[in-house]
Amino acid sequence: EVRRVLVRRGFVQNADAGHTLSVLYTKDAMKELLRKRGLSVGGTKEQQAARLLADGFRISPSRRLLELTASGSALIAAHGVNLSEAIRRATLALKEPDYPGAVAAYRDYDSRWGYVHPSGKTHTIFASYDVPFRRLDFLAGYPMRELCNSEDFRRTLRACLIAGLMRGEQERTELAFRFKEVCQEQIVCPGIVGLFTMDDFDGSTAAAMREAMEQNVAADSDFTLEYYISHVLYLSRRA
Known part of the structure; x- marks a missing residue:
């Protein structure tokens, strides 16, 4: 059909x-x-x-x-633009913080494109699963002292992660991509690799993983951003 x-x-x-x-x-x-x-x-x-x-x-x-068809391609492109704009609006609202504004951004998106989910929910926010509000509280108040960045950078990253949880997004690459759409400041986190524990792996595996992380961080700051996002989301799950 x-x-x-x-x-x-x-x-x-x-x-x-x-x-x-x-x-x-x-x-x-x-x-x-x-x-x-x-x-x-x-x-x-x-x-x-x-x-x-x-x-x-x-x-x-x-x-x-x-x-x-050309019409189908245009529709997909329009959807991508509208989704990006909704995420941008929600993120900037959460910097204030303006939670109703973030909700409105996602509601506007849903009113245009609709939303269908097996859970029966008819909107994007928390549609895929129920997010404990303690996680949002943790993200809103986490000081991010590991970063040598501006306060605006920290506020934007907090807002980006909360906006992600609101729509059920926890994939670090996607979150990093959305963050860079609203903040051009490059992350500075000298001790990023040290934030991760390798206790769950044997000595040789842990050493190889640490070496790979260090090589990635040295090659591209995007890895630092993604690793840091993973770290903060991990902490929020334990909150």
Whole structure:
């Protein structure tokens, strides 16, 4: 039904039959189909597919691949822009702190795009799971003394992490990406690797992990940001 609706609205269309065949079948499988029809088995997959189709081979409509139309691509792009703007609005509101403003940002996004979740919840905020409010309280008050950054940096990062929890996001790479959209200051955390304990690993594994982390941090400050976000979220779970 979803497939039919998307096609009817012009967001997707059936892909070329030859391309669909090339994706669905391996070269050996297509050779077998060709042999059964007494056709030549040589050539590329595209040539094999064309030979089958010319002989009357048909693909079940339910197996036809779909591809985006220009309208579908535009819709996805618009959704991405609206989501980014909602997250930005929520993050900046939480810096104040303005929790109603952050809620309104996500509500506006949901009112435009809708939201469906197996839990029955109809909005983004806390839709995937229930977040203990003590975690939000922890993030709101965590001083982030490990950082040699400005207070604005700290306030923005706190707001970003809270905004993430509000929509059920705890993936460090995504959170780091969203943070950099609203704050250009580079993180400075000289002791980042020391914030992590390797007690759960044997000596050789711990040493290798620490070395890998140190190499990542030296190569790109984005790793420092991601590691620090992981550290703070870990502390919030223990709060």
